[in-house]
Amino acid sequence: xxxxxxxxxxxxxxxxxxxxxxxxxxxxxxxxxxxxxxxxxxxxxxxxxxxxxxxxxxxxxxxxxxxxxxxxxxxxxxxxxxxxxxxxxxxxxxxxxxxxxxxxxxxxxxxxxxxxxxxxxxxxxxxxxxxxxxxxxxxxxxxxxxxxxxxxxxxxxxxxxxxxxxxxxxxxxxxxxxxxxxxxxxxxxxxxxxxxxxxxxxxxxxxxxxxxxxxxxxxxxxxxxxxxxxxxxxxxxxxxxxxxxxxxxxxxxxxxxxxxxxxxxxxxxxxxxxxxxxxxxxxxxxxxxxxxxxxxxxxxxxxxxxxxxxxxxxxxxxxxxxxxxxxxxxxxxxxxxxxxxxxxxxxxxxxxxxxxxxxxxxxxxxxxxxxxxxxxxxxxxxxxxxxxxxxxxxxxxxxxxxxxxxxxxxxxxxxxxxxxxxxxxxxxxxxxxxxxxx
Numbered sequence: 451x452x453x454x455x456x457x458x459x460x461x462x463x464x465x466x467x468x469x470x471x472x473x474x475x476x477x478x479x480x481x482x483x484x485x486x487x488x489x490x491x492x493x494x495x496x497x498x499x500x501x502x503x504x505x506x507x508x509x510x511x512x513x514x515x516x517x518x519x520x521x522x523x524x525x526x527x528x529x530x531x532x533x534x535x536x537x538x539x540x541x542x543x544x545x546x547x548x549x550x551x552x553x554x555x556x557x558x559x560x561x562x563x564x565x566x567x568x569x570x571x572x573x574x575x576x577x578x579x580x581x582x583x584x585x586x587x588x589x590x591x592x593x594x595x596x597x598x599x600x601x602x603x604x605x606x607x608x609x610x611x612x613x614x615x616x617x618x619x620x621x622x623x624x625x626x627x628x629x630x631x632x633x634x635x636x637x638x639x640x641x642x643x644x645x646x647x648x649x650x651x652x653x654x655x656x657x658x659x660x661x662x663x664x665x666x667x668x669x670x671x672x673x674x675x676x677x678x679x680x681x682x683x684x685x686x687x688x689x690x691x692x693x694x695x696x697x698x699x700x701x702x703x704x705x706x707x708x709x710x711x712x713x714x715x716x717x718x719x720x721x722x723x724x725x726x727x728x729x730x731x732x733x734x735x736x737x738x739x740x741x742x743x744x745x746x747x748x749x750x751x752x753x754x755x756x757x758x759x760x761x762x763x764x765x766x767x768x769x770x771x772x773x774x775x776x777x778x779x780x781x782x783x784x785x786x787x788x789x790x791x792x793x794x795x796x797x798x799x800x801x802x803x804x805x806x807x808x809x810x811x812x813x814x815x816x817x818x819x820x821x822x823x824x825x826x827x828x829x830x831x832x833x834x835x836x837x838x839x840x841x842x843x844x845x846x847x848x849x850x851x852x853x854x855x856x857x858x859x860x861x862x863x864x865x866x867x868x869x870x871x872x873x874x875x876x877x878x879x880x881x882x883x884x885x886x887x888x
Contacts, residue, residue, distance in 0.1 A: 499599030645843020
């Protein structure tokens with residue numbers, strides 16, 4: 451018994467002696483990179499520009515910091531530094547010498563890539579992400595028209611919002627005014643998927659006065675890991691609708707029986723005047739089906755409407771084209787793209803305030819035609835560049851592996867000549883508008 455007590459006493463003393471920590475780092479001795487921008491340097495290498503929050507400026511005055519400044523004032527709570535190297539990894543190591551603290555990249559949730567760096571290829575950056583382990587794969591990637599570092603230095607988010615948080619509001623929220631985000635791991639997966647080309651959101655600076663926050667500005671299209679072109683608004687909605695990944699957005703169509711055009715040169719955005727019906731598109735589903743060779747002439751197709759039951763109206767717009775041109779002496783399969791959209795009525799600013807089933811069907815038809823036009827324009831732009839951001843090749847690889855094996859070396863030629871059969875269906879909800887008291 452005494453031996454057991456003695457052994458227990460020794461174990462307790464050992465536990466007390468071994469407790470503690472080692473290798474710790476004080477927060478004030480660390481530099482957490484939250485947003486980074488990658489550009490090509492004039493010397494031919496790469497340049498990193500990073501934003502590092504300064505704890506003394508971020509903390510409120512009650513905790514010993516300087517606070518975020520006066521209400522409504524645009525303040526700089528970040529330290530900005532740049533460094534150049536022959537590659538992204540070497541430039542990151544050079545950045546360690548420019549910042550008098552231990553640099554931690556694990557908090558870099560947003561990476562901006564300048565246009566020149568994107569056109570030369572994302573592979574050096576992706577190797578840093580997948581092999582260097584300094585930047586995590588979950589970091590969101592963006593493309594900037596021009597230099598990404600210059601845009602980062604211009605950002606002064608309003609409402610005392612941190613730079614990293616302002617990017618969270620652009621891609622990580624599924625609400626109007628946002629765009630589908632793409633992280634590094636997704637790009638790596640797309641590059642490893644047969645028949646798919648990557649794309650990244652494009653961001654720019656938007657704001658008034660001294661404030662400037664990131665805002666969506668379209669989509670960047672890639673052939674492999676190299677940037678080849680852009681889809682400006684509203685065509686970026688067309689690509690995302692074709693993929694079934696569109697975030698909510700506002701669509702303005704003319705009133706039934708009226709010839710007034712929606713503002714904004716295409717009907718996207720908030721209505722500022724005139725007549726029109728404002729819809730918020732908040733539901734998007736897309737299906738890609740591989741079909742056999744068709745002999746339908748180009749331009750065939752039309753628009754029709756399906757019934758509306760009380761609270762819902764629907765309209766369909768379809769177009770068929772010859773999606774099976776000869777390639778290497780053989781007829782190639784076609785593709786059918788089916789897109790189902792739904793939206794709610796936000797405003798009914800028409801000279802005739804009456805809302806009935808017939809007029810709702812007319813609005814749904816107009817919405818289907820307009821969104822179909824965006825999708826067709828986005829697909830035509832991608833085909834002209836010889837890229838496949840929708841993944842038609844991936845659908846062929848999954849649904850008809852034998853045919854894919856015969857054309858995989860000529861896949862981009864097939865995509866360039868492909869004319870998908872497109873059907874767009876739009877359902878309208880929330881049309882029971884009233885100005886009467888309940």
